[in-house]
Amino acid sequence: MRIVAVADTHTYHHELVVPEGDVFVHAGDLCRRGQDLKELEDAADWIKDLPHRVKVVVAGNHDWMFVEEPGRARAILxxxxxxxxxxxxxxxxxxxxxxxxxxxxxxAWAFNLPRGRPLAEKWALIPDTVDVLVTHGPPLGIGDANDYPGRHGCEDLLARVRQIRPKLHLFGHIHQAGGLWNYDGTTFANVTTWECERGPTVVRLEPSGAVGEVVPAARTR
Known part of the structure; x- marks a missing residue:
């Protein structure tokens, strides 16, 4: 399975050159303001026209319509x-x-929760047997550094990932920290395209479940 993944396109998606693959994943922030369904419709039309057989989307903090009008937003996809x-x-x-x-x-973004128990309760919903985990935000200490001091990922997400050990964890959100890391049997990828400053990331899952070829995103500008 060849997975092509992006995040944080913020309505700049038409500028992307998207490689071929089996599954296309958008890890959130399809939209810019996120309160205009036309933004989502345009992004959804673009995703629909991609050649990948299956398309998967997770919302991000800019995608307010999934909070304010979830029924209509889900129907568009x-x-x-x-x-x-x-x-x-x-x-x-x-x-x-x-x-x-x-x-x-x-x-004051969408899908914000306080650190600690509120987030831990969400991560507890992740099943113990997941091959590919897609979250908008990163785990603590992996692909989560930007211009603000400190690290910005979630400690409780990291703890849950260490428990379930997915083969692949895809995320975005932190624009300055795109890249790939391997820890304890999990490949982590911050697949942000940062408004198309970077290209998509490509990962191949072998039939055994192991992560094979990985093509990190290149800068486009």
Missing amino acids: ADRGIRYLEDSGTEIYGVTFWGSPWQPEFN
Whole structure:
């Protein structure tokens, strides 16, 4: 399975050159203001027209319509054959995926939760057997550094990932920290495209479940 993943397109998606693959994953922040359904419709039309057989979307902190008008927002994706994951999972060709949009509270964004118990309760929903985990935000200490002091990932997410050990964890949110890391049998990828400053990330899952070829995103500008 060849997975092509992006995040943080913020309505700049038409500028991306998207490689071929089996599954396309958008790890959140399709939109810019996020309160205009036309932004989502445009992004959804773009995803629909991509050649990948299966498309998966997780919302991000800019995607307010999934909070304010969840029924309409979900229908826009469903009508285009796109699988939306919000604390939910799907199986694709025998590979299990789970998606969640939450991140530690920062300013007045969508899908913000305080650190500690509120976030831990969301991560506890992740099943013990997941092959590919897709979250909008990163775990603590992995792909989570930006211009603000300190690290900005979620400690409780890291703890849950260490428990379940997915083969692959895809996320975005922190624009300055795109990249790939391998720890304890899990490949972590911050797949941000940062408004298309970077290209998509490509990961191949072998039939055994192991992560094979990985093509890190290149800068486009």
